[in-house]
Each structure stands twice: as structure tokens, then as C-alpha cells.
Amino acid sequence: MKFTDGYWLMREGVAASFATWVADARIEEDRLTLWGATGRERGRGGTLNSPLLTVEVFSPAEGVIGVRSTHHAGSRDRGPHFALRSDEGHAGKARASGSVLELASGPLALRVDTEEPWRLDFLAEGRLLTSAGKRGTGFATLDGQHHIVSQLSLGVGGLVYGLGERFTPFTRNGQSVEVWQADGGTASEQAYKNVPFYLTNRGYGVFVNHPGRVSYEIASESVGQVQFSVEDQSVEYYVIYGPTPKEILDRYTALTGRPALPPxxxxxxxxxxxxxxxxxxxxxxxxxxxxxxxxxxxxxxxxxxxxxxxxxxxxxxxxxxxxxxxxxxxxxxxxxxxxxxxWINPYIGQKSPLFDEGARLGHLVRTAEGDVWQWDMWQAGMALVDFTxxxxxxxxxxxxxxxxxxxxxxxxxxxxxxxxxxxxxxxxxxxxxxxxxxxxxxxxxxxxxxxxxxxxxxxxxxxxxxxxxxxxxxxxxxxxxxxxxxxxxxxxxxxxxxxxxxxxxxxxxxxxxxxxxxxxxxxxxxxxxxxxxxxxxxxxxxxxxxxxxxxxxxxxxxxxxxxxxxLAPYLLRAAEQARDRGTPVMRAMVLEFPDDPSCHPLDRQYMLGENLLVAPVFSEDGEVEYYVPAGTWTHLLTGERVTGPGWRRERFGFDSLPLLARPGSVIPFGARDDGPEYALAEGVTLRVHAPEDGVEVVTRVPAGTGERAAVFRTRRSGDELTVTAEGAPGGWSVVLAGPDGYGEPVPVSEGAHAVTLPMAG
The missing domain is CATH 3.20.20.80 (Glycosidases)
Structure with missing residues (x-):
């Protein structure tokens, strides 16, 4: 929601107050409490007829700092709440040095100078990540509705991603986003999956711990800021440090829950x-x-x-x-x-026998008058199951x-x-x-x-x-x-x-x-x-x-x-990474290549797991334009070598598309292609791509329906490649990708646990 009219003015009907200086502070062992005065005048006169914001600073886990900003604290808490997981063995450490207060959480710290104008700085390893400055902590009223408002600086070149499954431009910069569930298809600003969490290309993410409507202005009202507001008296947000995007997701999913592993x-x-x-x-x-x-x-x-x-x-x-x-x-x-x-859904049409049963048992959502809530959208006279x-x-x-x-x-x-x-x-x-x-x-x-x-x-x-x-x-x-x-x-x-x-x-x-x-x-x-x-x-x-x-x-x-x-051995290993660390199976290029700025805005290609680049074809004539990061990549379907960094424009028949194996990667191919359920390590073939001299690559193959998983270690030493196996049941093989495409599979005899091959150029 936009509250301002340009830089200087507020929109008609808006009254806003922001913390301007620290009126008082309390430091405890593991937290800070700040009282932010909203008046312009320090001293006794400034305490009259002027709101005071209570700002609590704490840490639920290492590398995560929470900020709770409250105007009026007397509102009844009715829920619901996100179920968050804190690290019981961790607590932030608060300290004071003169007028400067700090809460540290591992590599991340929040710092505030009580003698300076209001400003909350989030720093990591000596580097400023973001800050809540002049309009960073406050509230606004519009048409009698009270909104708590926060702003965090974005910085030069900062890009914002996430906020759920959104179909608008991939980087959120310049967008107004309402975190509000809607059945809007895939061609509008509405979203089925709304998540009040955004990730940046600057080493941190921000999670707003509010399950209701959260309104974001992402460099769209104040162009150097990300603003979020809720219609409430209080808002709580967490700054989550990485520094890499994968580490941000690791910490975020540790807080909100890891994905389960699908069968x-x-x-x-x-x-x-x-x-x-x-x-x-x-x-x-x-x-x-x-x-x-x-x-x-x-x-x-x-x-x-x-x-x-x-x-x-x-x-x-x-x-x-x-x-x-x-x-x-x-x-x-x-x-x-x-x-x-x-197929199922949570709605019960009036003609369903379960409607009368659910109404009689009190299992359907009701109006304030005690009637079952109903409408005719989707199913005639449908009601809603009360999952609370x-x-x-x-x-x-x-x-x-x-x-x-x-x-x-x-x-x-x-x-x-x-x-x-x-x-x-x-x-x-x-x-x-x-x-x-x-x-x-x-x-x-x-x-x-x-x-x-x-x-x-x-x-x-x-x-x-x-x-x-x-x-x-x-x-x-x-x-x-x-x-x-x-x-x-x-x-x-x-x-x-x-x-x-x-x-x-x-x-x-x-x-x-x-x-x-x-x-x-x-x-x-x-x-x-x-x-x-x-x-x-x-x-x-x-x-x-x-x-x-x-x-x-x-x-x-x-x-x-x-x-x-x-590819089941490869994909199910990627699935385990999603379960263990929150890293998705389908990965935006920025997730795997955060140090390559060319990858930051890319949304027409992705990494499938950590080692396969996929660029779908979106044209009738088969032409596709895609970016290849640095190194020697190998086309998985043809064995052709592709060198990056750089853009490529190519045309593909329906039997192919850009599907490239990462330099140095080892892709395990399973022995079966009639389904994904089999003993994945038995008869597995390792495809080795442009290994770097002296670097060991560890490839883990899940057990699948077999008795055990396997771990393969691949190392190049000059003109030789050695592959060793731990736990492999036997019958595995190795294929080298060379300048002329893939070589012939080299089988490893039953019971053998190592093989040494000459490099093919």
C-alpha cells in the first residue's frame, strides 16, 4: 500500500508517524528493547501528545535477527500464527559500547546509535546489508484503518525475488505486491501461493511473520526501499543472512519448516x-x-x-x-x-450428503449470526470446512x-x-x-x-x-x-x-x-x-x-x-537436498551462480538440481536464446561441448533443447528407464564432464528400492581419471565426455571399487 504522495507529502487521508530518535532503551543478555519517539523535539516537551513505538530485537537462530515493532500493545491476540522453529541452543548476544547498542547472532548483527537519528543497521561480517532509516519504523492511518509500516533499504543494484509463486516479472523491483490468496490464474498479479518472504541478491532475505495481508512496495513507492505494511498494531519481521542464496533458504526453511521428501x-x-x-x-x-x-x-x-x-x-x-x-x-x-x-477440495456443496452432516456436527464455517456460510461460486450452495x-x-x-x-x-x-x-x-x-x-x-x-x-x-x-x-x-x-x-x-x-x-x-x-x-x-x-x-x-x-x-x-x-x-538417481539426490537444506530441485540461475550478475535476472532457464542447465523452448520455430555461465559445458543429449560465459541463440528440433551438464559435474544415470522406482545404485552409469585437475567430486546416489546407497569419488590427476566407490553394489560404469562427444561406457567388474581411465582430451 502506498502512503506517500511523492517524496515530500502524504496521500490525502493519510496520517503517519515514524520513529525519529531513541527515547529509551533496555539491554538484556539476549535482546534489546528500544522505544522510538515519533516527535521532532527531544526533551520533556517532545514527550507530550506524541506516539511512542516499542521495538524489540531478538534472535531465534544463528544468522537470523527478529524485529517486532508495536504501536498500541493492548490488542487481543486472536491468531493464527505461523509455526516457527527456533534454535534452542542459540541466543543472540546483546552489548553496549557507549551510545551504540548491538545484538549479534553469529555473523549477523543489528546496530543502533541512541544519540543519532533513528536507524537500525543490519550488518554481516563488517558489511551493511540493509537498514531501517528515516521512514523505516512507523505507522499510518487511512480511512480509520491502522497500518504498521516498515521500510528496509535496498541498496544500489539490489534485486528482490520470491514472495511466493508470482507470475509477474521475476525480479520484484518496481512492483506493488499484495500477499493475499486468490484464484487468479497464472496471467495476473494475483497468486495462489503467497509467502511473506523475499530473498535478495545482496546476501539476505526478509520474512514478515504475519499470516494475513501483507502489502509490499518494492522500490515502487520509495525507489531505494522495500516497504511492507500490515493492518494491525504490530508487525514482526526477520532479517535472514546467507551470504549465499542457498544459505538464506537453508536458514529460512529451518525457521518455517523443511520440505518433506516425496515418494x-x-x-x-x-x-x-x-x-x-x-x-x-x-x-x-x-x-x-x-x-x-x-x-x-x-x-x-x-x-x-x-x-x-x-x-x-x-x-x-x-x-x-x-x-x-x-x-x-x-x-x-x-x-x-x-x-x-x-482430486479433492475443502468445499462442501449443498447437494452433497456431507453438507447436512457437517452442518449438524458444527464442522462448517459459520457467519456471525450462526448460519452456515454459503455461496454459489464453484459449487451451488457450497460451504467451507472449518479446519480450525x-x-x-x-x-x-x-x-x-x-x-x-x-x-x-x-x-x-x-x-x-x-x-x-x-x-x-x-x-x-x-x-x-x-x-x-x-x-x-x-x-x-x-x-x-x-x-x-x-x-x-x-x-x-x-x-x-x-x-x-x-x-x-x-x-x-x-x-x-x-x-x-x-x-x-x-x-x-x-x-x-x-x-x-x-x-x-x-x-x-x-x-x-x-x-x-x-x-x-x-x-x-x-x-x-x-x-x-x-x-x-x-x-x-x-x-x-x-x-x-x-x-x-x-x-x-x-x-x-x-x-x-x-535421471532418477540424480533427481532423488536433489530431492534429498531439498529435504535437508531447503534448496529447490528446480533452481533459478541466481541460486547456483550468485557471483555471476548475468544470472541474476534470468527466468527463462533454470538449473535442475545443481548440475543440469535447462532452457525450455518457447517458440514455434524452435529458436531459443539462453545464457551459459563460465566453463566448458556438455550437452547431455548430444555430447557437444558448449563454452561460456556468453549468450547463445540456437534452433532445436522437437527431439532436443538446451540441456547442459555443468563443468566438472558427474551425472549418475540409472540402469532402468521404465519408472523411477528401482535400486538406483545398481548398474548406475556415471557421466563425467570436464573434470578439473586435482579436484575431487563426490557423487551420492540414493538407495531407491535397493539395500544401500552409494558414494562415488571422482578425481582427475593430469591425464588420468580415477573413480572410487563406497557402498556400490557392483556393475557400475563410467562415461567420459570428450571433445568429440561421449565415449563408450567403461564397465567396472562386479565387486570392484575403483577404476582409472585415460582422459579423452
Missing amino acids: AWSFGLWLSTSFTTDYDEDTVGRFTRGMAEREIPLSVFHFDCFWMRAYQWCDFTWDPDVFPDPEGMVRRLKDQGLRVTV SPAAREWYASKLRALLRQGVDGFKTDFGERVPTDVVWSDGSDPERMHNYYTQLYNETVFRVLTEERGEGEAVLFARSATAGGQQFPVHWGGDCESTFEAMAESLRGGLSLGLSGFGFWSHDIGGFEGTPTPAVFKRWVQFGLLSSHSRLHGSGSYRVPWEYDEEAVEVTRVFTRLKNR
């Missing part, structure tokens, strides 16, 4: 019925048989909305007219080696457990954004704060059911809405996009933005959702989709089976599905 089967190809298309069990069988006959390995079959009867979403009951034998059908799909997921009630959560969970007993493996948790604010929640939560937070309770409820029923490591969602902390319940997909190249590019922008907001796993509708893609769009989207964390063929009014487009689409789908399955 291996979820990394294979998913096929959906699509949304409003006609389908029954015969349709499903035709699709799954068609994929098998065309040798396209399928891992998951998904039933979208109309597995239930029209007007009865959700009643969690199969439509008997089209699926008369759901248990038998699910069993027959399982016999084909498939997992089964079904433990009893309502268990009631909803019981309906899902019945489906799991039928053999269902996972749920697409759609919607969760259109949450009213004129209602009363059973736990007394503030409706404005609950609007964004509702999705957290919804997805957590469903994920917990899956964990309880299927066990740790077997739970997976396909979720559309999320807020801070939602990364704990993967996977998330990009929502409703058009079937165009433009929509494909905006989807990628959103996914990279979400990854920089702490989410490790992300997907999108291959081919687009609205409309029907041209064969060219479909084939290019297939390439992109199968080089994503998770891969799902899904549409709205048209099917997404590849033979609906042309025979070449079948071939492209087959080749890239099998490529992804062979």
Missing part, C-alpha cells in the same frame, strides 16, 4: 483424466493401455473432479454411473504398476481414510484460496489472518492422513494453494494456465519464484490447462515438464494423451519420460 514413484509421469472431459473406466483403460502400447512409462493415474457426481463436490464418493466398481478399477490400475490419485476445529479436521480426514482403504495413494488438494473474511472460526481466529492461513491447515490435514495411513516417505499432495510453511507438504503445482508459449513461460517464472520462497518441489500442467495446445506447444511443454521436479499431463476441456496431437508428440513423450526415469 520415489511421484517423480515419474502422471496422467490425468483432465477436468471437464468425458471419461469413465473404459476411457481410463484406453489411456493407460495406449501409453503402455506406445512404450511411454506411466507412474501415476489421476482422477480429476468428475470422479464424483456433479453438484456433490465434495462427497468423496465415486460416481456410480461411470465408475460402478471403484475398488476393482483401482485394483486393476495397480495391477498395471500404477499409483492412483484423486480439531473435530472438523478429523471428520474430513475420516472421509479420506475411506478412499485410502480403497487403494488411493494420494490427493490433489485443489483450491483453498477463496476464503471469506466475514465469518466466525471455531477457535476464534481473526478472519483476516485466517484468509491466507487456511490453506496451511487444509494441506496439513490431508498430508497427515497420508503419513498416518501410508507411512513416512509415502505422503504426497498435488496442492495449488500455500503460504509460508506450506513447503512441508509437497508437491505444489502452478494452477490454471493457458495452452500457449506465453503461459508456459509465465508458469516457469512462477515456479522459480516459488523455489526462491522455500518450496522444494513444483510442477505444472503439461500442455497448459485452458484451451488445447498446438502440437508444437504440447511437444515443447512435454520437454519442459519432464525436466521439472514433478511431471503431470493435465488439461481442462481436452485430453493430454500425446497421440491426440501427432505421432512425433508420442516419440517426444516417450524419449523424455525415459530420460527422466534414468
Whole structure:
């Protein structure tokens, strides 16, 4: 929200006060409390008729400093709150040196000089990161509404990323952003996944600990500042130090929650019925048989909305007219080696038998008058499950457990954004704060059911809405996009933005959702989709089976599905990194190359894991422009060497796209391509790319369905390359990338744990 009229004036109707000097301060062992006077005059006269802001400074974890700024402290706390994790073994250390007060947290410190005009400086290792200066701490009133306001300096060349899955320009500079859940598609400023956390290219990120609406002005009101405001009496924010983007995400996800590790089967190809298309069990069988006959390995079959009867979403009951034998059908799909997921949402239409049941039991959200809240958007007379009630959560969970007993493996948790604010929640939560937070309770409820029923490591969602902390319940997909190249590019922008907001796993509708893609769009989207964390063929009014487009689409789908399955050892290791450190599987270039300024704004290419550069093709004629960082890269599909740094403009057929292996990388290829579930270390092939002399590269291969994982160590010494294995079950091989492409695999005999090869140039 903008409060000023240019540099000098306030907008009409706005009255604002900002901390101008430190009226008093208290220093404790692990925290500071500052009282910020808002008057211009120091001394006794300045204490009259002048607001005072209470500013508390503390540290929940090393490298993280929190600031809580409060105007009036007497407001009742109604919640909800983000569940944050503090480091119990850590506390900030406060000290005073003359008029200068400081709170240090590992390499990060907040410093304030009580004799100078108000200014909170955040420093790391002697370098100023950001500061809250003249208008950095205050409040404003507009039309009777009270807003607490903070501003942090951006600095010259500072870029801002994140704030959730946003489809507007990738760097947020110059944008006004409202953190407010909305069902707005992928072509507007609205977002399904709103996260009040931004990351910068200057070594720090900022998390605003407020689950309701947070309004950001990112170099858009005061062009050197990031401003955020909430309609409240208090705001709490955390400055999170890196210095690298990966370290920022590590600390941020340690605070808000790490992503869970999805099951291996979820990394294979998913096929959906699509949304409003006609389908029954015969349709499903035709699709799954068609994929098998065309040798396209399928891992998951998904039933979208109309597995239930029209007007009865959700009643969690199969439509008997089209699926008369759901248990038998699910069993027959399982016999084909498939997992089964079904669509759900948190809304209960009036025609559903669960509406009367939920109303009678008090499990539906009510108005202030005590009536069940209803409207006709989406489903006629629909109501909303009140997930603030433990009893309502268990009631909803019981309906899902019945489906799991039928053999269902996972749920697409759609919607969760259109949450009213004129209602009363059973736990007394503030409706404005609950609007964004509702999705957290919804997805957590469903994920917990899956964990309880299927066990740790077997739970997976396909979720559309999320807020801070939602990364704990993967996977998330990009929502409703058009079937165009433009929509494909905006989807990628959103996914990279979400990854920089702490989410490790992300997907999108291959081919687009609205409309029907041209064969060219479909084939290019297939390439992109199968080089994503998770891969799902899904549409709205048209099917997404590849033979609906042309025979070449079948071939492209087959080749890239099998490529992804062979990359399972590599991808599942990247997934473990997401679980352990919060580093996303699909990574914006700035995340891997923070010291290369050319990478900072890039949003049409990405790193898949730490070692594969992917540049999807967004044009009808196959032309793509992409940037290659420094070093000798290798095209994974052709073995061609590509040298950076520099931009390249090339044209690719539908059998290829820029897919480059990083200099010095070792990419493990699995022995199977018929699915992602197998013993990943058995028969693995290591592709070695331009190793640097004297540098050891460690490659970890997860166990998968095998008994053990393996660790490979690769070291070049002059003209020789030595690879040693720890825990490898045998039968592995090594391939060297040379100036003329990939060489022949060199097999390692059963039981051997080392091999030395001559370098191929």
C-alpha cells in the first residue's frame, strides 16, 4: 500500500508517524528493547501528545535477527500464527559500547546509535546489508484503518525475488505486491501461493511473520526501499543472512519448516483424466493401455473432479454411473504398476450428503449470526470446512481414510484460496489472518492422513494453494494456465519464484490447462515438464494423451519420460537436498551462480538440481536464446561441448533443447528407464564432464528400492581419471565426455571399487 504522495507529502487521508530518535532503551543478555519517539523535539516537551513505538530485537537462530515493532500493545491476540522453529541452543548476544547498542547472532548483527537519528543497521561480517532509516519504523492511518509500516533499504543494484509463486516479472523491483490468496490464474498479479518472504541478491532475505495481508512496495513507492505494511498494531519481521542464496533458504526453511521428501514413484509421469472431459473406466483403460502400447512409462493415474457426481463436490464418493466398481478399477490400475490419485477440495456443496452432516456436527464455517456460510461460486450452495476445529479436521480426514482403504495413494488438494473474511472460526481466529492461513491447515490435514495411513516417505499432495510453511507438504503445482508459449513461460517464472520462497518441489500442467495446445506447444511443454521436479499431463476441456496431437508428440513423450526415469538417481539426490537444506530441485540461475550478475535476472532457464542447465523452448520455430555461465559445458543429449560465459541463440528440433551438464559435474544415470522406482545404485552409469585437475567430486546416489546407497569419488590427476566407490553394489560404469562427444561406457567388474581411465582430451 502506498502512503506517500511523492517524496515530500502524504496521500490525502493519510496520517503517519515514524520513529525519529531513541527515547529509551533496555539491554538484556539476549535482546534489546528500544522505544522510538515519533516527535521532532527531544526533551520533556517532545514527550507530550506524541506516539511512542516499542521495538524489540531478538534472535531465534544463528544468522537470523527478529524485529517486532508495536504501536498500541493492548490488542487481543486472536491468531493464527505461523509455526516457527527456533534454535534452542542459540541466543543472540546483546552489548553496549557507549551510545551504540548491538545484538549479534553469529555473523549477523543489528546496530543502533541512541544519540543519532533513528536507524537500525543490519550488518554481516563488517558489511551493511540493509537498514531501517528515516521512514523505516512507523505507522499510518487511512480511512480509520491502522497500518504498521516498515521500510528496509535496498541498496544500489539490489534485486528482490520470491514472495511466493508470482507470475509477474521475476525480479520484484518496481512492483506493488499484495500477499493475499486468490484464484487468479497464472496471467495476473494475483497468486495462489503467497509467502511473506523475499530473498535478495545482496546476501539476505526478509520474512514478515504475519499470516494475513501483507502489502509490499518494492522500490515502487520509495525507489531505494522495500516497504511492507500490515493492518494491525504490530508487525514482526526477520532479517535472514546467507551470504549465499542457498544459505538464506537453508536458514529460512529451518525457521518455517523443511520440505518433506516425496515418494520415489511421484517423480515419474502422471496422467490425468483432465477436468471437464468425458471419461469413465473404459476411457481410463484406453489411456493407460495406449501409453503402455506406445512404450511411454506411466507412474501415476489421476482422477480429476468428475470422479464424483456433479453438484456433490465434495462427497468423496465415486460416481456410480461411470465408475460402478471403484475398488476393482483401482485394483486393476495397480495391477498395471500404477499409483492412483484423486482430486479433492475443502468445499462442501449443498447437494452433497456431507453438507447436512457437517452442518449438524458444527464442522462448517459459520457467519456471525450462526448460519452456515454459503455461496454459489464453484459449487451451488457450497460451504467451507472449518479446519480450525480439531473435530472438523478429523471428520474430513475420516472421509479420506475411506478412499485410502480403497487403494488411493494420494490427493490433489485443489483450491483453498477463496476464503471469506466475514465469518466466525471455531477457535476464534481473526478472519483476516485466517484468509491466507487456511490453506496451511487444509494441506496439513490431508498430508497427515497420508503419513498416518501410508507411512513416512509415502505422503504426497498435488496442492495449488500455500503460504509460508506450506513447503512441508509437497508437491505444489502452478494452477490454471493457458495452452500457449506465453503461459508456459509465465508458469516457469512462477515456479522459480516459488523455489526462491522455500518450496522444494513444483510442477505444472503439461500442455497448459485452458484451451488445447498446438502440437508444437504440447511437444515443447512435454520437454519442459519432464525436466521439472514433478511431471503431470493435465488439461481442462481436452485430453493430454500425446497421440491426440501427432505421432512425433508420442516419440517426444516417450524419449523424455525415459530420460527422466534414468535421471532418477540424480533427481532423488536433489530431492534429498531439498529435504535437508531447503534448496529447490528446480533452481533459478541466481541460486547456483550468485557471483555471476548475468544470472541474476534470468527466468527463462533454470538449473535442475545443481548440475543440469535447462532452457525450455518457447517458440514455434524452435529458436531459443539462453545464457551459459563460465566453463566448458556438455550437452547431455548430444555430447557437444558448449563454452561460456556468453549468450547463445540456437534452433532445436522437437527431439532436443538446451540441456547442459555443468563443468566438472558427474551425472549418475540409472540402469532402468521404465519408472523411477528401482535400486538406483545398481548398474548406475556415471557421466563425467570436464573434470578439473586435482579436484575431487563426490557423487551420492540414493538407495531407491535397493539395500544401500552409494558414494562415488571422482578425481582427475593430469591425464588420468580415477573413480572410487563406497557402498556400490557392483556393475557400475563410467562415461567420459570428450571433445568429440561421449565415449563408450567403461564397465567396472562386479565387486570392484575403483577404476582409472585415460582422459579423452
